[in-house]
Amino acid sequence: MAGRINDEDVKAVRDAVPIDAVVSEYLQLRSAGGGNLKGLCPFHDEKSPSFQVSPSKGLFHCFGCQEGGDTITFVMKIDHLTFSEAVERLAAKAGITLRYEEGGYNPAHQRGERIRLVEAHKIAAEWYAEQLAVSPEAETGRIFLAERGFDQAAAVHFGVGYSPQGWDHLVRHLRGKGFSDKELILSGLAQEGRRGPIDRFRGRLMWPIRDIGGDVVGFGARKLYETDNGPKYLNTPDTAIYRKSQVLYGIDLAKQHIAKTSRAVVVEGYTDVMACHLAGVTTAIATCGTAFGGDHIKILRRLLMDNGSARVIFTFDGDAAGQKAALRAFEDDQKFAAETYIAIAPDGMDPCELRLAKGDEAVADLVEPRTPLFEFALRQIVSRYDLDTPAGRAAALDEAAPVVARIKNSGAQHEVAVQLAGMLGILDTQFVVRRVAQLARWARERGNGNGPGPGPHGARRAPEQQWAQPAAPAAPRGPALTLRNPVYATERELLKLALQRPELVSPAFDAYGVDEFTALPYAAVRQAILDAGGAEWGAQDPQEYLVRVRDAAPDDTVRAMVTELAVEAILRRTVDEVYAGTVLVQVRRRAVERRIRDVQSQLARLAAGGDPAQLAAVQNELWVLQQYDQSLREQGAAAL
DSSP states (O other), rough: OOOOOOOHHHHHHHHHHHHHHHHHHSSSSEEEETTEEEOOOOOSOOOOOEEEEHHHEEEEETTTTTTTEEEHHHHHHTOOOOHHHHHHHHHHHTTOOOTTTTEEOOGGGGHHHHHHHHHHHHHHHHHHHHHHHHHHHGHHEEEHHHHHTOOHHHHHHHHOOOEOOOSHHHHHHHHHOOOHHHHHHHSEEEEEEEEEEEEEOOOOEEEEEEOOSSOEEEEEEOOOOOOOOSSSEEEOOOOOOOOGGGGTHHHOOOOHHHHHHHTTEEEEEEEEEEHHHHOOTTTEEOSSSSOOHHHHHHHHHHHHTTTTTEEEEEEESSSHHHHHHHHHHHHHHHSSSSSSEEEEGGGGOOHHHHHHHOOOOHHHHHHHHOOOHHHHHHHHHHHHSSSSSHHHHHHHHHHHHHHHHOOHHHHHHHHHHHHHHHHHSSHEEEEEHHHHHHHHHHHHHHTTTSOOOOSSSOOOOOGGGTTTOOOOTTTTSSSOOOTTTTTHHHHHHHHHHHHHHHHHHGGGGGOOOOOHHHHHHHHHHHHHHHHOOOHHHHHHHHHHHHHHHHOOSHHHHHHHHHHHHHHHHOOOOOOSHHHHHHHHHHHHHHHHHHHHHHHHHHHHHHTOOOOOHHHHHHHHHHHHHHHHHHHHHHHGGOOO
16 A cells, blocks of 8 residues: 655645646636636536636636536546546646655555556557557558548557557556556456467557546547458547547547537547548547437537537547437537537538548538538438328327427527428327427426426427327336236336347337336336337346336435346247337327317317417317327337
8 A cells, every 4th residue: 555645745836836726627717807717517517617626726616516626636536536546647737756664765556546547558558559650561551541630740640559469468568667467457458268368469559538626537449451450440448547428539639629619519539539630621520439429528618618619529420420419419408508419521522531632621620510400300200201192291290399499599490390290291290289388388497497398308298299298207106016907917018128129129119108117116117218218228238227216216216126127028939020110109199189088178168269379389289199090000110
């Protein structure tokens, strides 16, 4: 164990590293008056800045979550370090050598685990870069970069390197620097071999991945040789310092430009980031082997300060995978105060290909905002339906209306609703406008905790859900469940499928509202699945998915129900997409039928002397529901 750090050295570290310089590596700071600075708190989600920094006092405090302290406290909390590790990290930044009360000067083996892992990555990055520059074997890598328009200066700027094809070149190099085999395995730089650790990356181009503070925490490795049986891109596994869902490649280079211009460009790969920066688009960043998600948004929000003039531009390939990625990004659009846009290059080229083919100006022109992300999503939705049929128009409206309802500007929302009516060929424009306005109102009420919204992330919901009150999932009480009731039995079967075989029911299941489950315990389980990320997330990582669903359960009763449904046998011996589709349709049709009965009752009341305009609106609603029910009856799961 390391001894206690000398008090004088701790004070020297505090004095040497200004708190505003450290904090500004993680979020954008602006003047708050009186010499203080403010920004969005990195320790809790907030819409307006309540996090303040006092450079003169060397302190920070959040008036929202009450977190506060000095520079060392900030580093401890933001990077999850011990006191000693935080002091060591700041001391390294300031060039201060620390003394320890019980051991003299700090030897390498006494340093904190995170500091050691970061140091190992720093040495590895320098060694990989040296190999690319001078090793004859690395010629393949140099040719790869040159063919994509990157010279040696570009490689140096981004720290690109090369990992030799041997088994333990890096391992031996790091051992020579004093690192233990255990540290090499923990770092993700090595993996267990038959006779000890071997290099994880061999015969690949290496991109160092840095956190927002500039420390190398992982690598992205590109295959170069046909004899390499591994994936095209291989990333560092999750470690104590690296989580792929919490890092953005290029953020260390782009953060100041993003904060200054209130603009970020999200591209798909390492070479795309390089191409953008070399073309003058210095706000470009990319995810590292995972979809753009909530943790990435948190990083950008702190830099963009959530002002309404901020812009986030996504560039995706024009192929089906790129379009799917764009729609996935749109699911998180409402988490930004910034306006979001999409840019797709001509002929489906990515920024790297575009720069090579047409030069830097073409890349700069590509990322100029043109198409709002919501508009792109709307076009993609509408294009999937047969608008020549009433059922097709009704289903397209059902999916597209929540998208329009999420447009932040109310004036633009009304305008797009009118356009949507024209796109769908629905003559009653005001019916569409009212539908969108109603969904937007419910979304606001849900955000205020006053009522239901249009579904998770604006996802498509069945027509009956847009009028029905949802069941209260947090209180799974009521009459005892009996599986003699076919409604309960089917709902139970669908939840079992969603927990045990999420790949068979997603993404359709994620569009089902909590109110489509009439048994309150089942509604609570549905809510827990929603809170855990949905069945589509579960299809990607089934094991972690069940852990997340259990953790999302509001109490032990619901948690027990989740466990029960996760282990109970599915009723059908052959469990496939056909069976899953049948169960999905059964639950949806019963929900539609319940809503049709409610609307028919309302229609009967209005026919006896109600307002003619309201009568017409309800008749339209009934028509939409009946058309949807007919589609489900005739087309089955294809109509979902």
